[in-house]
Amino acid sequence: MARALINVPAKAKRGEIVEVKVLISHPMETGFRMGPDGKFIQREILKSFACTYDGEAVFSADLHPAMSANPFFAFNMVASQSGVVTFSWTDDKDQTQVQTAKIDVE
Amino acid sequence: MSWRARGLALALLGLAGAVGARADIPAGERKSGALFMSKQTQAMQADDTANPGMLAAAEGEGLWNASPAPGGKSCAQCHGAAETAMKGVAARYPAVHEASGRVVDLDGRINVCRQEKQNASPLARESRELLALSAYVGLQSRGLAVAPPDDARLAAARERGRALWETRMGQLNFSCAQCHDDNWGKHLGSAPIPQAHANAYPIYRLEWQGMGSLQRRLRNCMSGVRGEPFALGSPEFIDLEAFLAARAQGMPVETPGVRP
Secondary structure: OOOEEEEOOOEEOOOEEEEEEEEEOOOOEOOOOEOOOOOEOOOEOEEEEEEEEOOEEEEEEEOOOOOOOOOEEEEEEEEOOOEEEEEEEEEOOOOEEEEEEEEEEO | OOHHHHHHHHHHHHHHHHHHOOOOOOHHHOOOHHHHOOHHHHHHHHOOOOOOHHHHHHHHHHHHOOOOOOOOOOHHHHHOOHHHHOOOOHHHOOEEEOOOOEEEOHHHHHHHHHHHOOOOOOOOOOOHHHHHHHHHHHHOOOOOEOOOOOOHHHHHHHHHHHHHHOOOEOOOOEOHHHHHOOOOOOEEOOEEOOOOOOOOOOEEEOOOOEEEOHHHHHHHHHHHOOOOOOOOOOHHHHHHHHHHHHHOOOOEOOOOEEEO
């Protein structure tokens, strides 16, 4: 199952500013909505999202119930060296998912 | 009032009658629903890395290549790569299923395959899996023109669909045509009234926070006019889909569309 669509340029020049885009498949259920039975639907959101580049944190965010389903992050970073960009996100139950992408810097 | 003035008044009445009568949108004036959206929503649809419908399509790709039931073949085992085998397929539906002679829409056709070829149970309408598969199949027709088949057996369905399109429904007593043929481009509250062309389904609708089929969208409008919506997969909806496909003939497919 598709968990996330991650877009990191495969190649970049040293010092180039590149855009990183991440679209995560997640319902982001607020916990404030009622189902057809009149009972509240249990909250199910992502709490946090973080991105590291060769072990160094380059972006992180805290998420809250008012955020839309399938959260989308787009941010820039400086391509300093070839390496692995790691994305991780953690849900309400403290379960973390990790995906990685490689970037080649010339 | 002179005879001349009386004649003019009658002529004006006649004109009002002509304007009030329903007319199809001329081919040159047809506009996709995407053009009624904000620039931001248009950009979201245009960028595959930002379009949430692509999550469904990616999930559909996984389902295409997976066996749905023990002993059942995957879609790919019969059809091969979707990029070639499914190119232009979604643009043709609804179509006649030759073996049964029934008119089926794309979701219905996927379920026919599941039951007859894949040894699997049909997927529920609006289920995550069915929307993912139809989004993935639909994606293979993106950019191609909506091309309903020239089949006499579909003509009857289209006519029934047109009749439904023009039938007033619900407590508000509106037909589809009264908004989408006669008053498109105006506003209903703050929302623009689009021409309602079915060229981007299944769509990711921001209001739904998820994917939905054309039938879900039609049910949405029916409850909007305080009517009792037809059931998902009902013959009425297939007829309406057949009519809408003919109405959008030649317009480029946008699947998976994003709508507000």
